[in-house]
Amino acid sequence: MDELWQNDGNxxxxxxxxxxxxNQMVTMRDVAxxxxxxxxxxxxxxxxxxxxRYIAPATKKRIEEAAKKLGYRPNAMARFxxxxxxxxxxxxxxxxxxxFCTPVMRGxxxxxxxxxxxxxFADAHNQRNRFERYLEMLLEHHVEALIVVANWLVVxxxxxxxxxxxxxxxxxxxxxxxxxTVSSVMVDNETGGRMxxxxxxxxxxxxxxxxxxxxxxxxxxxxxxxxxxxxxxVGLEIDPALVLQLPDSFDPNSGFEGGHRLTEELLQxxxxxxxxxxxxxxxxxxxxxxxxxxxxKVPEHCSVTGFDDVAMSALSAPSLTTVRQPLEAxxxxxxxxxxxxxxxxxxxxxxxxxxxxxxxxxxxxxxTRDVAHSSTD
Amino acid sequence: MDELWQNDGNxxxxxxxxxxxxNQMVTMRDVAxxxxxxxxxxxxxxxxxxxxRYIAPATKKRIEEAAKKLGYRPNAMARFxxxxxxxxxxxxxxxxxxxFCTPVMRGxxxxxxxxxxxxxFADAHNQRNRFERYLEMLLEHHVEALIVVANWLVVxxxxxxxxxxxxxxxxxxxxxxxxxTVSSVMVDNETGGRMxxxxxxxxxxxxxxxxxxxxxxxxxxxxxxxxxxxxxxVGLEIDPALVLQLPDSFDPNSGFEGGHRLTEELLQxxxxxxxxxxxxxxxxxxxxxxxxxxxxKVPEHCSVTGFDDVAMSALSAPSLTTVRQPLEAxxxxxxxxxxxxxxxxxxxxxxxxxxxxxxxxxxxxxxTRDVAHSSTD
DNA sequence: TTGTATGCGTTATCAA
DNA sequence: TTGATAACGCATACAA
Numbered sequence: 001m002d003e004l005w006q007n008d009g010n011x012x013x014x015x016x017x018x019x020x021x022x023n024q025m026v027t028m029r030d031v032a033x034x035x036x037x038x039x040x041x042x043x044x045x046x047x048x049x050x051x052x053r054y055i056a057p058a059t060k061k062r063i064e065e066a067a068k069k070l071g072y073r074p075n076a077m078a079r080f081x082x083x084x085x086x087x088x089x090x091x092x093x094x095x096x097x098x099x100f101c102t103p104v105m106r107g108x109x110x111x112x113x114x115x116x117x118x119x120x121f122a123d124a125h126n127q128r129n130r131f132e133r134y135l136e137m138l139l140e141h142h143v144e145a146l147i148v149v150a151n152w153l154v155v156x157x158x159x160x161x162x163x164x165x166x167x168x169x170x171x172x173x174x175x176x177x178x179x180x181t182v183s184s185v186m187v188d189n190e191t192g193g194r195m196x197x198x199x200x201x202x203x204x205x206x207x208x209x210x211x212x213x214x215x216x217x218x219x220x221x222x223x224x225x226x227x228x229x230x231x232x233x234v235g236l237e238i239d240p241a242l243v244l245q246l247p248d249s250f251d252p253n254s255g256f257e258g259g260h261r262l263t264e265e266l267l268q269x270x271x272x273x274x275x276x277x278x279x280x281x282x283x284x285x286x287x288x289x290x291x292x293x294x295x296x297k298v299p300e301h302c303s304v305t306g307f308d309d310v311a312m313s314a315l316s317a318p319s320l321t322t323v324r325q326p327l328e329a330x331x332x333x334x335x336x337x338x339x340x341x342x343x344x345x346x347x348x349x350x351x352x353x354x355x356x357x358x359x360x361x362x363x364x365x366x367x368t369r370d371v372a373h374s375s376t377d
Numbered sequence: 378m379d380e381l382w383q384n385d386g387n388x389x390x391x392x393x394x395x396x397x398x399x400n401q402m403v404t405m406r407d408v409a410x411x412x413x414x415x416x417x418x419x420x421x422x423x424x425x426x427x428x429x430r431y432i433a434p435a436t437k438k439r440i441e442e443a444a445k446k447l448g449y450r451p452n453a454m455a456r457f458x459x460x461x462x463x464x465x466x467x468x469x470x471x472x473x474x475x476x477f478c479t480p481v482m483r484g485x486x487x488x489x490x491x492x493x494x495x496x497x498f499a500d501a502h503n504q505r506n507r508f509e510r511y512l513e514m515l516l517e518h519h520v521e522a523l524i525v526v527a528n529w530l531v532v533x534x535x536x537x538x539x540x541x542x543x544x545x546x547x548x549x550x551x552x553x554x555x556x557x558t559v560s561s562v563m564v565d566n567e568t569g570g571r572m573x574x575x576x577x578x579x580x581x582x583x584x585x586x587x588x589x590x591x592x593x594x595x596x597x598x599x600x601x602x603x604x605x606x607x608x609x610x611v612g613l614e615i616d617p618a619l620v621l622q623l624p625d626s627f628d629p630n631s632g633f634e635g636g637h638r639l640t641e642e643l644l645q646x647x648x649x650x651x652x653x654x655x656x657x658x659x660x661x662x663x664x665x666x667x668x669x670x671x672x673x674k675v676p677e678h679c680s681v682t683g684f685d686d687v688a689m690s691a692l693s694a695p696s697l698t699t700v701r702q703p704l705e706a707x708x709x710x711x712x713x714x715x716x717x718x719x720x721x722x723x724x725x726x727x728x729x730x731x732x733x734x735x736x737x738x739x740x741x742x743x744x745t746r747d748v749a750h751s752s753t754d
Numbered sequence: 755t756t757g758t759a760t761g762c763g764t765t766a767t768c769a770a
Numbered sequence: 771t772t773g774a775t776a777a778c779g780c781a782t783a784c785a786a
Binding site: 075140142 | 463
């Protein structure tokens, strides 16, 4: 009685479309026979091939009607055999579990959809074996391009070699490879790091603690560089005792736990700090948890910033001030890049890979506040 | 200097594998010529076809070596043309943005990987047009089965008709259709509803507020039924003034806002309640936000339960007591179900769709507490 | 134990 | 303006 869906489907009798038997595939030949023309003509018409210009309108109409009547659907596989185009793009995530991935995925999917491409999805679970096996499978399926979302683990150069040799355009998101065969889309980490610190500095914070990213991650170094440069430019002193670093880890969600633990360490030092800049949002959330548990209120006693702006940052309590990566746009751009590559390949043009750095954006929420009455001792 | 990845790839010279030219595809014929056997024999050997039993071991070895040497990779498209098998499964999400989806996806992906199937991914953005267009595309790519993750919006019966007519096994997760053509995997919502209330009841709560799910959602009714049945069985009285309902919405993340708003309404009534049972986790998070803002501490003054156990529930502050849906297992099971369907189709057996109800699990965290000192007036 | 021939559904070339 | 034909890469029935 509560389930509305039962009435949702409009009850206009049987869904028509091909009254024919069970599993019969409708081929171009069927359309040809039904319409009284040859398969060649049918192909030309239904694909709107160049030659379609010379086909009589009446013919076109009859063919199109026959196709619709029979429920004809082109066979992507057979089509590939001739055209070498699969209308398929490989999409490899290093770990879909990372909240970073969802918006990126949305961006990619949406852009591909606009081009009538279909993504073949793979999740490497951060395992190299799995990554390579998937790569193999994607090549068997003849994806026309590859997008790798490598936010957390390292991609070995193999990928690049094997792909570029086959002229399959590839782009990475959240990582970049040496050399210029593979395109990449990344946030400008240095600017992002600066933004976060600048924000805290503007709020008047001077005793600031830092939780740096794991050495393993490509983002860690430039983000920290941004911090250092800004600190230097305004004469802010960074107390080494207040700088900790997340350990390397293969679990993209380990940041929470890491942030929690390192913040506890920080508190044990009994060194005063009025703000904490965390490597990313999960780390920040873990830090907030530790602070709160220790009776340090955020943001009253201590401001905290994150990085990424994953979905839960807006929903946490307090909501998180963070440096936003334009994740969805990054997905979109990666698609546009490889699409260019595909087009170039089709036209046998040379094509250069591109390296894109996207601008981050400071999102101010409730976890940061003017230093006025902040204190942690 | 901090970027480790530069040393990661082992620098063992050039990646070998096919020293041949650029984009040349290696076909079975190449392997045949190189090994000195016919394409038929090569096919038999490389596929381990039944006839392979009769092939001389030496022959097998030479063929396999040639294949490896040339870097032969079977062409999935060409293979499909003969075998009618694409080794591909369509995966349609109604809205990937819902945190519900990630673990489900992980489960599906993992199970497919075990069977060497590859998922073609689609996200309907909750739009029917888009859903139908994707369905079309998936059919053009001849997916062997379809899995629909329809947690939030309504699937119209069309799907079913069009698919079952083509003998493509289909399963839905988080939704079920009338009739018996489409399999489904759902959590046992009624039991889950009961569990949540039972937990609160055991903690001594008697004045309990409820935020029910939107009418539109298939989960709402049975979950509420579980609540009512349990309340009745223990003689718990449910105050209608403390029962609110989320409005229908197409945004799976609207729960947070809805929970927030409805909880404010609830507080304005000035009616005492010591616990709140929310429809799902996001709603619970929204509710907690509203309570906290109003000075009502969770769980000291008011206990809150969610439903689903999405990733952020463990990370929120306070962490959320909730009814866990075994999302990953649900994904796995859906795959196993359609795989059975595929196998049945191959063997021309009859096959019955299945409807699975999975057991939920109560996860007790920090948002619920003994009633002893709870109060909201 | 292995090879030959055929066709899957499509598109492109050429001929009519 | 349209049709006949061949070929894409593979797997199978049949022949050897």
